[in-house]
Amino acid sequence: MRNTGFIEREELKEMVLALLNESDISLSDDMVELIVHKTFEQADSNGDGNIDLEEWKEFASQNPALLKNMTLPYLKDITTTFPSFVMKLEIEDDDL
Template sequence: MIGFSAVNNAVTVEEVEALHVLFKRLSSSLIDDDSIHKEELQLALFQTPYGKNLFLDRVFDVFDQKRNGVIEFDEFVHALSVFHPYAPMDEKIDFAFKLYDLRQTGFIEPEETIADADKDNDGKISREDWKAFVSRNPSLLINMTLPYLKDITSVLSSFVFKTEAKP
């Protein structure tokens, strides 16, 4: 299994084991190769493996840290650990920043988000600008916490997404 040091301290061994069960289910929903493909993530989130979705593309790209076109188990655990209620706020901020940094330049450019986040008026939103903006607008991170990850071992059945495609 995964080296537990790669995951923030918010996630317990039991939760990682429960995530492994979920990972196995998702990674075999369309292609049984022990990796989650973009279509499988789309199926899990939207009940259809078809269609284009910018949010899904960004989430998948941020999850796929190895940039090999699939989400492996260690990437899955690391990415989901960010949504844990006990995950450090800095990890949530970094994850959200990566989602909005569409061009992966290390900056959120004005056309990528709200212009008033650019406090130094240099035409870019740095991580520091973003952190200050999120601190002033904490609702931006409301979706960065999934309360049921705290007790995933007891609520695994509600965490496991449907894996049947809707027509």
């Protein structure tokens, strides 16, 4: 979201909250923090406090069920809630 090249804890928390909200699931703040903590515990293999692209790929390949929440309807709603999720692509008329 912040264009840093990796996922920070606060970004992951925002994503979790958005997905929970979209799914009409309510969890306590402690539960959300636990989800973020456990995700980083599993995904941040080099322990630097961030999840880089390679770590994310490895985590996603080990946890394919989490990708079901990354479907177009979910992403559409997340990008409405968090406009910074939107990727900005430049397309030339010749490419169409």
